[in-house]
Amino acid sequence: MSYPPPPAPGTPQGFGPPPAGFGPAIPPMPTTPPTNVPPPASRRARLWPGAVAIIAGATLVFGCGGWYLTSGDSSGSGGKPAANASKGADGNDGGHAEPAAPPSAKVLFNQYAPKASSDGDRVFGEWLTDKVYAKTGVKEITGYDRASGTQLWKLPLPTQVCFTTPQSTADGVTVIAYDDEKKPTFEGVGVCTNIAAFNITTGKMLWHTSTPVLGVSADGTGDRNLSVAEIAISGGTAAVGGGPDGGAAWDTATGKLLWKPTANADNCQDDGYAGGPALVAVRRCGDYARPTLSVQTLDPATGQPLSTYKVSSAFRDMHVLSSKPLVVGGSPGEGSGAKVSDIYSVDEKTGKELAHIAFPDEKYAIDCKGEVGTCLGPLAGGGKLFLPTTDHDNASPDVPGHTNEFVAFDLATGKPAPGRADAGDGRKLFPIRMDGNNVIALRTPPYQGRSAVISIDGTTLKQTALMGLPNDDKVLNQVLPSFGIRADDLLYDKGRLYIGDRLTNKSNDEIDGPHYLFAVLGTS
Missing domain, CATH: 2.40.10 (Thrombin, subunit H)
Structure with a gap:
């Protein structure tokens, strides 16, 4: 795909014709919504108990303090990022008691992943607004109606996405990074030096640009573009961390460059950033080995x-x-x-x-x-830090597998808070996000048991089952293992669980058949 030079920093790209090379956000063809039919018979049959490993592996990517979307209003107006999920009714009698069965989920809609061109096509990234679920594909991002799953728009990209952030602005704008199409790739991985902003609700590209050309950076190199290592959004600013190269930031609405790496007498650079309700930098000065x-x-x-x-x-x-x-x-x-x-x-x-x-x-x-700013595991809110423990032996030696629990610490004193949330023998708890002062987590099942999305009370650590993933649903049994050996994204909002793939894999597809790009699960 031919691709023109990026606009000068500060040049708005959201008005008039769309940027050349990308094309417009393509409106959908008159199609029916994605179906929830199982994959072809060529896929190797696997049972839901085998999917315990998939969720376990998946949640280590999305589960930590990372999922932040500024709450929208309650009117359901377009462009507002989705609000946090609400807490359900009590489902058990304690932090480690056997929970009552929650409402059972089913697959509401899903899409197959495109045929992989290599063993590492990157498709990570998914976002929610009040009306739209958006998911990255190979060299594209597609928006779907949250209620029906019907495609609303498609945004072509010149190369594969290399970094995303789950964060967005209050008006539903997020920023992605993608490979430089002028530079060669190595085993499918390119040079991550281009960034762009788009509106999640409309799929409209607002602007795109290349990262700044470095002077002499902290590691003594120069004459190249800053390579993106992470993206953080706070307020109307998107900040990009480049590790030893330093950091840069742009205005999300206009694409104006706000700052870039600048060497000084103390050789100080920003290692990277964390976003969400505040923008925080880790700054490194002096010798990189002894900073x-x-x-x-x-x-x-x-x-x-x-x-x-x-x-x-x-x-x-x-x-x-x-x-x-x-x-x-x-x-x-x-x-x-x-x-x-x-x-x-x-x-x-x-x-x-x-x-x-x-x-x-x-x-x-x-x-x-x-x-x-992308650590996985910890969640903070309500004056407490919530941490999952590492896996350990079950209380009963007769139960296969391992277990873990959630504990909390008082952020004012550093002391452990009373109580704990036990997963139970053969089960594991993985964090998804905060819901006010409570924790939303996924509880994996024991062998031939039920998985569930739960709420952990931030004060008592008692568990409330919000949604169950039964082990006897034929469609679930075939959809969920599709995400088994990959580290996948999960979002939970308004009673629905969104599971998104991160990498397509040609070798696995040749053995198991096509897998899913995403699946949306809910009770209705």
């Missing part, structure tokens, strides 16, 4: 620090587990596999440390890899 780190709450419009928290020299990397309340985690080790060993709650207005939570022997499941 001085700080965590700064920024003014989204200017990038100027509103407060600064000075990080102990014991840590090599710092991660933002929650932007508001501000909770950060430090890793003393090296590399993307280094584990968080200590957590701190911080007053975002003053930068003052409030409480310290130390971790005994990696007891809690936190996965931060190399990014600043």
Whole structure:
């Protein structure tokens, strides 16, 4: 696909003709909604108990503090991001008692994934507004009616998406990064240097541009574009972290470049950003191997620090587990596999440390890899930090598999909060998002049992079953394993669970047959 040079920074692209090279958001053909028929018979039959692993693997990607959509109004007006799900009625009598059966879900609509061209076509990214569910495909993003599943629009892209964020602005705009089509790819992976903003409700491309060309960066290199490593949105600003290359930010409405990496006498750069209700940066100064780190709450419009928290020299990397309340985690080790060993709650207005939570022997499941604001596992709200524990043996040695539980800590004192939410023998709990002061989580089933979406009360840690995924539904048994060996996105809102694929895989398709790009589950 030919693709013109990006517009000059600050040039609006949302008025008049759409950007050349992308084409308009294509209106749908007069088709029926996606069906919920099972895949062809060529797919290898697998039972729902085998799908326990799929959900387990899937939720480690979406499950941590990452799913944030600014709440819309209750009128259902278009363009507003979807509001948080509401809490259901009590379904059990305690944090670890056997729950009552929740309403059973069924597949409402779904779509098959396009035929994979390699073993790594990237299709991650999904978003919700009051009216639209949008999902990334191969070199495209498509919007579907939330009620019926009918296609509403399709937005072509010149290359594959390389980074997305689940965050969006109050008027339903999000930002993606995609490969530079002028640069060659290596095993299907390109150079991630182009970004674009689009409206989730309409599919309209607002603007697109290339990342800034670097001068001399923190790692001593230059004369190349900033390579995107993560995207964070807060207010009307989209900030892109590039690790040792520094960070840049754009106005989401106009595409105006707000700031870019700039070397100074102290050799300081932003490692990356966390977004949502606040914009937070981790800033690294000095030698990259022996840095001085700080965590700064920024003014989204200017990038100027509103407060600064000075990080102990014991840590090599710092991660933002929650932007508001501000909770950060430090890793003393090296590399993307280094584990968080200590957590701190911080007053975002003053930068003052409030409480310290130390971790005994990696007891809690936190996965931060190399990014600043996309850690998986922790959720914060209502003055507490909620953490899933790592897997451990069941209480009964006769039950196969492992289990875990949710615990909470007081962010003002760092002390453990009373109670816990047990998954139960052979079950596991995985976080999806906060719902006010409560936690929305997925509880996987024991062998031949029921999975469920649950709400964990933020005060008592008692569990309420919101929606069950039964093991005896023929369509579910065939849809859910389609997501089994991939790390998939999950969203839960207004009684519906949205499961989106992240990678297509040619080798697996040749063995198992076509799989699903997404499936939407609900009780009605």
